[in-house]
Amino acid sequence: MAEYIEPLQRLADMFRRLDGIGAKTALRLAFCVLNFSEEEAREFADALIAAKTDICLCEKCQNISTGPLCSVCLSEERDESVICVVEDPRAVIAIEKMHGYRGLYHVLHGALSPMRHIGPDQIKIKELMARIEDGNVGEVILATNSTVEGEATAMYLARLIAPYGVKISRIANGVPVGGDLEYTDEITLKRALDGRYDMN
Amino acid sequence: MAEYIEPLQRLADMFRRLDGIGAKTALRLAFCVLNFSEEEAREFADALIAAKTDICLCEKCQNISTGPLCSVCLSEERDESVICVVEDPRAVIAIEKMHGYRGLYHVLHGALSPMRHIGPDQIKIKELMARIEDGNVGEVILATNSTVEGEATAMYLARLIAPYGVKISRIANGVPVGGDLEYTDEITLKRALDGRYDMN
Numbered sequence: 001m002a003e004y005i006e007p008l009q010r011l012a013d014m015f016r017r018l019d020g021i022g023a024k025t026a027l028r029l030a031f032c033v034l035n036f037s038e039e040e041a042r043e044f045a046d047a048l049i050a051a052k053t054d055i056c057l058c059e060k061c062q063n064i065s066t067g068p069l070c071s072v073c074l075s076e077e078r079d080e081s082v083i084c085v086v087e088d089p090r091a092v093i094a095i096e097k098m099h100g101y102r103g104l105y106h107v108l109h110g111a112l113s114p115m116r117h118i119g120p121d122q123i124k125i126k127e128l129m130a131r132i133e134d135g136n137v138g139e140v141i142l143a144t145n146s147t148v149e150g151e152a153t154a155m156y157l158a159r160l161i162a163p164y165g166v167k168i169s170r171i172a173n174g175v176p177v178g179g180d181l182e183y184t185d186e187i188t189l190k191r192a193l194d195g196r197y198d199m200n
Numbered sequence: 201m202a203e204y205i206e207p208l209q210r211l212a213d214m215f216r217r218l219d220g221i222g223a224k225t226a227l228r229l230a231f232c233v234l235n236f237s238e239e240e241a242r243e244f245a246d247a248l249i250a251a252k253t254d255i256c257l258c259e260k261c262q263n264i265s266t267g268p269l270c271s272v273c274l275s276e277e278r279d280e281s282v283i284c285v286v287e288d289p290r291a292v293i294a295i296e297k298m299h300g301y302r303g304l305y306h307v308l309h310g311a312l313s314p315m316r317h318i319g320p321d322q323i324k325i326k327e328l329m330a331r332i333e334d335g336n337v338g339e340v341i342l343a344t345n346s347t348v349e350g351e352a353t354a355m356y357l358a359r360l361i362a363p364y365g366v367k368i369s370r371i372a373n374g375v376p377v378g379g380d381l382e383y384t385d386e387i388t389l390k391r392a393l394d395g396r397y398d399m400n
Binding site for chain 1: 211227264
């Protein structure tokens with residue numbers, strides 16, 4: 001006998017294509033689906049297709065959106081002169097959860113990475129530059145990740161944007177709130193010390 | 201803004217219904233799907249529906265199958281007088297991987313559990329008894345899990361089958377191969393000692 005019957009194996013193979021799902025987990029998830037009702041399975045299938053067909057990128061900020069413009073770009077309460085540049089739509093969600101940022105976003109959908117053959121043309125840099133060239137931007141906050149790729153991308157963008165005379169800033173590095181100095185790595189500690197602020 | 205756009209949230213909610221997938225993982229998986237091609241998403245959706253519509257239970261052994269009889273029951277090389285009773289189709293796969301068992305199976309689809317309101321009528325005991333009543337069965341191997349529920353189910357079945365005069369056996373408990381005595385719990389060790397075999 002084939003170890004797994006074909007429809008089960010096929011479903012497990014699809015689960016395996018998801019990041020971080022190995023062969024065993026994929027099979028476990030496929031077995032979970034067998035316990036779904038047929039209606040639930042159909043709902044799941046519809047949700048999968050809808051995620052691809054109903055989600056597009058916002059024409060302005062490139063964030064995921066259900067219409068030509070995302071809800072942030074559509075909002076009239078946001079400060080259009082500030083653009084926060086992030087790598088990923090998940091970063092937008094994280095910043096929105098903070099409820100403290102009132103500017104707009106720009107989602108690059110990646111970071112520069114020569115190792116993975118991702119150059120400036122593979123991420124949404126052209127679209128960012130078009131927004132800056134339009135002239136209404138006063139500040140660009142570079143909020144790419146604090147990884148090697150994220151830092152490199154921020155440095156690349158800073159150099160690219162500099163000639164336009166807009167303010168360019170980079171989010172701070174430091175000890176995370178609730179974090180213990182003892183468990184903080186040296187580079188973070190150095191950045192935290194370098195970035196120390198006056199208390200008097 | 202709603203924290204997540206609706207189609208994404210909907211897909212994440214479906215992933216969350218899978219065992220062992222929490223809110224954060226569900227969202228991560230939904231984001232993975234956004235990176236799929238539309239064709240891949242459709243393939244995934246089809247696989248989900250096929251898993252529900254193309255998989256049924258084998259009329260004889262209740263294992264998952266793509267036809268009225270599963271490949272084990274259809275095979276002419278199996279010993280039809282031995283039935284190995286397991287809780288779950290995954291147990292069948294595990295035993296088949298061993299390539300050493302030549303009898304048939306019976307999948308209960310669960311174990312007795314008063315705590316979870318699972319009684320004899322909720323699992324495939326009736327179907328097992330019908331096979332035993334048919335009269336061609338010589339041995340029933342009770343291979344339910346070594347959990348409280350699995351043991352209780354095995355004991356219940358042993359008592360139920362006893363009047364039919366067929367041989368009833370239970371898989372052995374003991375130290376797993378490659379296992380270290382130091383890390384083996386006391387109950388397992390006791391069972392391993394009780395089940396010791398002669399070496400001369």
